[in-house]
Amino acid sequence: MITKFTTVYPGHVDLPDRGQNATPVNERRFSNEHLASVFAKTEAIAQTLDQLGFDTLWLAEHHFQHEGYEVIPNLLMMAVHLAQMTKRLRIGCGFNIAPMWHPLRLAEDFATADILTRGRTVFGVGRGYHTREVETFGAPIIDQNANRELFEEQVEIIFKAFDHERFSHHGKHYTLPPEVPYRGYALKDITLVPRPIHRPVETWQPIVSANARGIDFMLKYGIKGAVGGGAATMEHNPIHAYQEAAARAGQNLKLGANLMIGIFFHLAKTREQAIREITPLYEEHVKMFAPLGFMPGMTPAQIDAVARRGGWAAAGVPTVEHYMKAGAWFAGTPEQLVEYLQRFEERYPGLEYINLSTSMGTPQQVMLEQFQWVAEAVMPAFQRR
Secondary structure, eight states, X not given: OOOEEEEEEOOOOOOSOXXXXXXXXXXXXXXXXXXXXXXXXXXXXXXXXHHHTOSEEEEOOOOOOTTSSSOOOOHHHHHHHHHTTOSSOEEEETTEEGGGSOHHHHHHHHHHHHHHTTTOEEEEEEOOOOHHHHTTTTOOXXXXXXXXXXXXXXXXXXXXXXXXXXXXXXXXXXXXSOSOEETTEEOOOBOOSSOOSSOSOOEEEEOSSOOHHHXXXXXXXXXXXXXXXXXXXXXXXXXXXXXXXXXXXXXXXXXXXXXXXXXXXXXXXXXXHHHHHHHHHHHHHHHHHGGGTOSXXXXXXXXXXXXXXXOHHHHTOXXXXXXHHHTSEEEEOHHHHHHHHHHHHHHOTTOOEEEEEOXXXXXXXXXXXXXXXXXXXTTHXXXXX
């Protein structure tokens, strides 16, 4: 049963134009002052969500994006800051990209945020998908096997540091602590200082390919899964895959339990108006994510077309209605959204978390209006129970 409403804000600044006839992605470049406006925008979103009763604001860690789409580089610093401006809202790390961190530095920084925010920082880890980001920090991403191998060892270290007062690790990439003399004795183990106070640490990870190895790894460490938030993952049946992995791990989970389903949404007085208004925002999302492989089913020719102005229909680029049918996009009235979410509840009886996100490029004022509408006309249908 859905009880917790959340949203993902990847950190896009307000754009001067949006859609297929607007500025192509690779031609976008903003001043430092405009890129820095993301912080005031994030503050406004967090304060609004807090007042409206949302459970979690998920932020995304990204780097070097002069295009203005995802420009928050440090989620833990943001969490500490936003917790001082809000009363109840949780700030989710969606996600810290482990290959761009030393695992112990990430564990320390999260522990600090956990303490300073009194448990309102939610931990999340991911493997990354931008070559410009991950490879620039000296970690592999083009070599997916090397990326996964590094990520899995890092997560193992992080949980050792969280869960054990003393620990050591000897792996392919890390020997912790190093075998060195220290103050008159041989160093054999080490302690994370500080460790998180709120343990076990609630941890989330995106489910992208839904392959058995990745989901089995999540269940090994009790990691919850974020599904959707775009059309990328809904086709691979990740919700059933997670339940099946839980069964392999000896856990009896209801379908949808320990998962958060993400939907890009837009509300209006009629479905037709909502589709009309979401279309340029959807198109901005496609411009950003299709070349990165996050629009399933798109051909190379269609991906080439989205890099140019206009002409998408001639190239056969899917419309937003196509992905609405896939289940990860919604445009309609509040009443229709309530019915849509109730069908999710019927299909996934273990589902508690729903993630309603505005699309890439949505202006701040529109985002706040949409969240207000959800709080007034959608959330009460679930909270009254």
